[in-house]
Amino acid sequence: MYEQLDQSIQQLMWDVRKRTLKRMQSAYDVAMKTSYKDLVTTVDKENERFIDDHLRKLDPNAKIVSEEGLGDKVTDLKGPVFIVDPIDGTMNFVMQHRNFAIMIAFFVDGQPVYGYIMDVIEGTLYHGGPGKGVYCNDQRLHAPADNDLHDSLVVLNSGITLNGGHNFREIGLQARGVRMYGSAGIEMIAVITGRVGGYLSYLHPWDLAAGMAMAKELGLSVKAIDEKELDVLSSNLVLVATQQVSRDISELIN
Amino acid sequence: MYEQLDQSIQQLMWDVRKRTLKRMQSAYDVAMKTSYKDLVTTVDKENERFIDDHLRKLDPNAKIVSEEGLGDKVTDLKGPVFIVDPIDGTMNFVMQHRNFAIMIAFFVDGQPVYGYIMDVIEGTLYHGGPGKGVYCNDQRLHAPADNDLHDSLVVLNSGITLNGGHNFREIGLQARGVRMYGSAGIEMIAVITGRVGGYLSYLHPWDLAAGMAMAKELGLSVKAIDEKELDVLSSNLVLVATQQVSRDISELIN
Structure with missing residues (x-):
């Protein structure tokens, strides 16, 4: 409509x-x-x-x-x-x-x-x-292949990674590699095209909303990493990932 | 000739x-x-x-x-x-x-x-x-502006950063931001075009040599981070950066 x-x-x-x-x-x-x-x-x-x-x-x-x-x-x-x-x-x-x-x-x-x-x-x-x-x-676009963390590149928020938060470093070490592009939009494109298997960052509503609409349609997992209901209007620590990467990261994150 | x-x-x-x-x-x-x-x-x-x-x-x-x-x-x-x-x-x-x-x-x-x-x-x-x-x-290409670390983006090797080596994390925190592209060639392009002010990584001869030839012509600093003479044939921890970023990083690195 x-x-x-x-x-x-x-x-x-x-x-x-x-x-x-x-x-x-x-x-x-x-x-x-x-x-x-x-x-x-x-x-x-x-x-x-x-x-x-x-x-x-x-x-x-x-x-x-x-x-x-x-x-x-x-x-x-x-x-x-x-x-x-x-x-x-x-x-x-x-x-x-x-x-x-x-x-x-x-x-x-x-x-x-x-x-x-x-x-x-x-x-x-x-x-x-x-x-x-x-x-x-x-x-x-095709739905990205449902790879696991071991077979995926991931984008991690640089500030959280450098400061040692949420076990991001261990998540990065278990992935095939870490990428940081410096733009939520460019990083969302990387995950919806399957160029990376997961994207973990602190996102404002305008960083998250557009990518979220497309990620959901492609079968990707979009969630707040404290596992509460995602509130698009609040800033959130958000994971956008393949279903398998999402499960793997959920076991590692704190 | x-x-x-x-x-x-x-x-x-x-x-x-x-x-x-x-x-x-x-x-x-x-x-x-x-x-x-x-x-x-x-x-x-x-x-x-x-x-x-x-x-x-x-x-x-x-x-x-x-x-x-x-x-x-x-x-x-x-x-x-x-x-x-x-x-x-x-x-x-x-x-x-x-x-x-x-x-x-x-x-x-x-x-x-x-x-x-x-x-x-x-x-x-x-x-x-x-x-x-x-x-x-x-x-x-013009020579990149001789910005300092505080005014520059930097590319850091992801493995060293995640593992906590050489004070890379503090270097990243003092920079304007950290980028990781996953290809020495693409990362060398970023530094010779001035899109980042410094690039710190562990580089094999084939990762380093081409970028080194161009970086030197553009007035950038290219050095082994232990300050010894750079040996292109050995693998090296190398810093390619503006002169100011090179000085700033040299004070922070260990």
Whole structure:
């Protein structure tokens, strides 16, 4: 029932990509948020305004949760809700000019309907949701092979790993290898395409929602690592993984 | 004096890329080398044979050091020497079908003359050496900004980081962020393009030589982290970094 909305959001993602690529060619301001490891730029803010304005036209009744604060104060997921990350991986955007993403999710009554992740530099839009399939541009993705931890690469949050939290180091040592890309969107793409078998990180709603919509459709496990019900609106330590990797990591994590 | 050789090796890199992309479309064997984290495929071996055969025609007097053992037994770097990695990041090649590289270096009397790193999937050839400039395809690279550790992303070897060696964790915590890509070639590209300010890993000759030739030309520091003279023929714990990051890491490492 949301096919028209889906088409409109896909077009919006391509429009925002085009704006972003153009915007990168001229000067923009970079500011720190919580620390020197947490940046925001004028491009984040301009993208958020552009996206939020368009989403309000697409569904004036929907609430909007967006990273840089232009959205609504949302305390529950009743009805239609958009969750927006205007630039995910801002550090990579500033330092690498690649490996960053734009993400939008559409939820209704707490359930994911569509997720969208744009790898801006590569020009690939991942999109889909429960019952709709998941696509990279126009190509449908297969469900990733249900490998176990021993046969999988994993992405681990770097801060938690360096600080020794939650037994991440042992999980990394048991995997085939550890990867860290510095953008939740790029890391979500890695897990939904099967390039890694698991992704463990501390995720805000805008980091999680779009990938969650697609991961569920692909048969992947998405859960809070304390095993409580996942609350998309709270920040969570989240594991997105194949079913086997999810079981293996659940035995190791603390 | 090696301009013709340079042109021939660039052409060889593109030829090997083409073979590799074609070869990925049909079945190949994967075998373990030292552990389940260390793989070799028939594509590694086929590429090595193809590259070594061509290099022998280009300079029949040169010695060849190559990863999978088809080269010469080389005990010193006197005269002309090729150093070859036919597939770097074999785990990524097998598991991700991206983020792997092909590398060739040309040394004369122990000094780097040319280095070549091909990002196979992206189709970008990084090449150059001391006095010759460094290029991404035909575009000349600038020397990366001489940022300090606090203002830089760093790539750290995942095994050493997880196992707590050499104070890597503290180095990672002081940096703006940590990245791990799983291929020395891709990680060398990150440091020579300035996408990361430092790269710390345990490197075999074929992991190091090509990137070293280009890093030196770009004013980057390349050194063994025990501060002894770097021996390209031995495996080494190596730091490739901006001059400032190199000083900052030298104070922290043990």
